[in-house]
Amino acid sequence: MTGERTSQAPAVRYTGTRVRRVEDPRLLQGHGRYLADVVLPRMLSVAFVRSVHAHAAIAAVDAAEARALCGVVAVVTADDLRALVRPLAPRLAGDGFTPSAWPPLADGVARFCGEAVAAVVAETPYLAADAREAVRVAYEPRPAVTSVEGALAARAVLFRRRWCHGDVDGLFAQAPIVLRETFVHERCAASPLEPRGVLADWDGEALTVWASTQTPYILRTALAAALGLPESRVRVLAPDVGGGFGVKMHVFPEDLVVAALARRLGRPVRWIEERREHLAAASQARAQRLEVEVAADADGRLRALRARALSDAGAYHVYPLTGALEPLGTAAILPGPYRIAAYAYEALALATHKPPLGASRGVGMTMGAFAMERMLDLVGAAAGVDPVEVRRRNLLEAGAYPYTSASGLTYDSADYPAALDQALALAGYADLRRAQAAARASGRLVGIGVACYTEYTGMGAEVFRRRGMEDVPGVEAATITVDPDGGVRCATSFPSQGQGHATTLAQLVADRLGVALEQVRVVPVDTASAPVGSGTFGSRGAVSISGSAGAAATAVRAKAARLAARLLEADPADVVLEAGRAHVRGFPDRVVGWAEIARAAHSPPLGGLPAGLEPGLQATVSFDPPGPTFSGAVHVAVVEVDRDTGRVALRRYVVVEDCGPVINPAIVEGQVHGAVAQGVGEALLERLAYDADGQLLTGTLMEYALPRAGDLVLLEIGHLETPSPRMPGGFKGMGEGGTIGAPAAVGNAVADAVAPLGIPVRTLPIRASELARGTGAVQ
Numbered sequence: 001m002t003g004e005r006t007s008q009a010p011a012v013r014y015t016g017t018r019v020r021r022v023e024d025p026r027l028l029q030g031h032g033r034y035l036a037d038v039v040l041p042r043m044l045s046v047a048f049v050r051s052v053h054a055h056a057a058i059a060a061v062d063a064a065e066a067r068a069l070c071g072v073v074a075v076v077t078a079d080d081l082r083a084l085v086r087p088l089a090p091r092l093a094g095d096g097f098t099p100s101a102w103p104p105l106a107d108g109v110a111r112f113c114g115e116a117v118a119a120v121v122a123e124t125p126y127l128a129a130d131a132r133e134a135v136r137v138a139y140e141p142r143p144a145v146t147s148v149e150g151a152l153a154a155r156a157v158l159f160r161r162r163w164c165h166g167d168v169d170g171l172f173a174q175a176p177i178v179l180r181e182t183f184v185h186e187r188c189a190a191s192p193l194e195p196r197g198v199l200a201d202w203d204g205e206a207l208t209v210w211a212s213t214q215t216p217y218i219l220r221t222a223l224a225a226a227l228g229l230p231e232s233r234v235r236v237l238a239p240d241v242g243g244g245f246g247v248k249m250h251v252f253p254e255d256l257v258v259a260a261l262a263r264r265l266g267r268p269v270r271w272i273e274e275r276r277e278h279l280a281a282a283s284q285a286r287a288q289r290l291e292v293e294v295a296a297d298a299d300g301r302l303r304a305l306r307a308r309a310l311s312d313a314g315a316y317h318v319y320p321l322t323g324a325l326e327p328l329g330t331a332a333i334l335p336g337p338y339r340i341a342a343y344a345y346e347a348l349a350l351a352t353h354k355p356p357l358g359a360s361r362g363v364g365m366t367m368g369a370f371a372m373e374r375m376l377d378l379v380g381a382a383a384g385v386d387p388v389e390v391r392r393r394n395l396l397e398a399g400a401y402p403y404t405s406a407s408g409l410t411y412d413s414a415d416y417p418a419a420l421d422q423a424l425a426l427a428g429y430a431d432l433r434r435a436q437a438a439a440r441a442s443g444r445l446v447g448i449g450v451a452c453y454t455e456y457t458g459m460g461a462e463v464f465r466r467r468g469m470e471d472v473p474g475v476e477a478a479t480i481t482v483d484p485d486g487g488v489r490c491a492t493s494f495p496s497q498g499q500g501h502a503t504t505l506a507q508l509v510a511d512r513l514g515v516a517l518e519q520v521r522v523v524p525v526d527t528a529s530a531p532v533g534s535g536t537f538g539s540r541g542a543v544s545i546s547g548s549a550g551a552a553a554t555a556v557r558a559k560a561a562r563l564a565a566r567l568l569e570a571d572p573a574d575v576v577l578e579a580g581r582a583h584v585r586g587f588p589d590r591v592v593g594w595a596e597i598a599r600a601a602h603s604p605p606l607g608g609l610p611a612g613l614e615p616g617l618q619a620t621v622s623f624d625p626p627g628p629t630f631s632g633a634v635h636v637a638v639v640e641v642d643r644d645t646g647r648v649a650l651r652r653y654v655v656v657e658d659c660g661p662v663i664n665p666a667i668v669e670g671q672v673h674g675a676v677a678q679g680v681g682e683a684l685l686e687r688l689a690y691d692a693d694g695q696l697l698t699g700t701l702m703e704y705a706l707p708r709a710g711d712l713v714l715l716e717i718g719h720l721e722t723p724s725p726r727m728p729g730g731f732k733g734m735g736e737g738g739t740i741g742a743p744a745a746v747g748n749a750v751a752d753a754v755a756p757l758g759i760p761v762r763t764l765p766i767r768a769s770e771l772a773r774g775t776g777a778v779q
Contacts, residue, residue: 329364493533679742
């Protein structure tokens with residue numbers, strides 16, 4: 001009897017239900033183990049001396065005073081590390097790419113304010129921070145390029161790609177409605193609760209690294225290459241990680257420096273990022289100017305689209321994604337869930353003297369959705385139709401899928417008309433418009449914003465190769481192991497940063513194996529024992545869980561069924577695995593417990609195991625997602641703008657999310673809440689402001705305004721489940737969606753509120769001072 005005949009579909013008990021997060025009791029009781037909790041004997045701490053100029057030659061570094069301080073072990077510069085560690089030089093295949101090399105420490109020239117120039121190693125982090133102040137650096141300032149206009153003038157192009165589909169010029173020439181707008185999204189920071197950090201220990205033969213990272217295997221590969229070590233001699237462990245939002249999928253110079261110092265000094269070395277460092281020196285997000293032209297019929301139906309995405313990519317390409325991701329992601333997603341016949345774009349990443357631009361929740365797609373949704377409202381106004389109606393006329397219908405967009409992306413499944421109807425019903429759209437009319441009659445500035453967006457998720461190797469990204473593997477893997485007592489361990493290549501993997505993995509695995517949720521434990525990622533993969537990013541979690549852990553659990557189930565059949569003296573096809581035991585179909589009293597099956601696997605009974613089965617009860621599955629698969633949502637926001645201050649108050653917020661079958665509604669809704677909060681922050685508050693010399697003006701959380709509880713309202717959330725025909729279980733990703741949709745919905749709502757005053761909304765964040773100036777309250 002073959003294994004395939006034993007793998008009958010298990011009864012679903014946990015998947016799709018609101019299981020409470022199993023990791024929360026440990027974390028809420030203070031038993032989490034984050035990087036700052038990892039302490040090794042003889043451990044040293046690092047503090048970085050950072051450039052105070054955006055662009056300057058480094059004439060000299062005088063560290064004599066710092067080295068003389070008690071407790072200081074070493075002070076190193078680029079001269080000390082040049083022979084020990086190579087710069088970060090991510091690759092991108094295809095035309096239009098200009099490579100860069102980000103050195104571990106600024107080597108001769110500092111290229112942004114905050115770039116690390118020297119590293120101070122001391123017995124404690126406090127001694128290292130004090131000694132940092134004693135290092136004297138002589139700079140020779142140079143002119144700084146701090147804008148996309150300046151970078152264009154200097155021809156400082158890091159990446160350029162063009163695309164054209166259809167008769168763009170012909171359709172524009174014939175269109176009765178042609179609109180042109182320029183949108184700007186200023187820089188912002190990922191701002192995870194736990195900043196970046198890394199701890200390295202060299203034992204004379206191998207390097208062990210603990211890191212607050214989303215991508216342990218990508219970090220291992222980068223460290224091995226930079227240090228000239230085989231990957232088998234680099235081990236990376238990811239303890240509990242307190243948020244990532246994209247910034248922690250990158251490898252940074254600080255990671256290389258800490259590893260090189262541990263190897264050089266022969267002692268463990270740890271660095272934990274300060275909040276000022278995060279705002280000034282970590283990869284940043286958005287920073288884009290997007291020029292958009294839309295051609296439409298007189299009734300508001302879209303015909304053609306042109307775009308030019310200009311990304312302020314900073315001083316270097318970020319590893320492993322390069323600076324191409326932001327402008328390319330924006331340009332690719334700009335057509336959204338709409339039927340557009342022709343599209344041409346140019347996407348550019350431009351070098352400036354600012355920190356490198358990198359991945360952040362909704363990278364590229366947030367700007368694309370904001371611009372497209374603003375243009376839809378403007379088209380509707382030009383055609384004389386309501387914002388909802390102009391979307392109805394342009395949304396792809398449910399029967400259109402699979403559909404290849406004008407940017408070349410193939411959408412697999414969706415039903416936006418149904419999602420729009422559900423969102424409008426949940427919001428009570430007609431009543432909202434009546435209430436708005438009454439508010440306007442009394443002089444209040446109330447606005448309603450609607451936004452529809454699509455989001456690529458679940459990308460695999462093929463997507464990254466098509467983009468030209470050579471340093472992102474794209475594959476994920478999971479190992480399911482059943483111990484002799486029946487306990488189930490799940491080791492994956494993709495760590496959690498708060499998404500609830502320990503719960504969703506356990507739900508899916510428990511259902512596949514027919515055991516209790518409490519029997520399944522997800523172990524932290526350790527490259528010495530976990531299967532090889534890429535990491536957690538790009539809304540790939542649910543797809544990766546199903547394709548790797550789900551498939552591995554199915555394989556383990558098939559083996560367990562054959563073992564149970566031997567113990568029950570039955571045909572494997574007649575064995576039913578459920579409720580932590582196996583019984584013969586139709587004979588519930590002929591039963592064997594899960595623990596007994598596990599013991600038999602590890603300690604074979606008299607007569608041995610069934611033919612073809614090896615001892616143990618384990619399976620590893622590597623999965624290359626055949627994506628992308630596309631999630632989407634409809635957001636409805638209601639805001640009120642204070643005429644005197646320009647402050648925007650959120651009054652209501654509705655989301656209808658479609659991420660395919662939902663594994664755990666509570667976790668999905670938690671992701672939506674968090675993502676919308678970030679999106680509201682982007683729309684109204686968050687701004688890394690620089691002056692003309694490249695000096696950061698918002699270097700603390702006193703100036704960089706994160707959203708607070710009082711800035712938000714209780715979200716009203718609905719679900720629509722359109723399975724993906726491409727993915728195991730039909731699952732899709734959704735972790736970034738709220739961040740993509742919120743700036744568009746809030747932006748449209750604010751524009752609607754101030755429309756009677758003729759105030760345009762083209763820039764994120766929407767600043768209260770600009771709105772107050774437009775109302776006449778501020779001169």
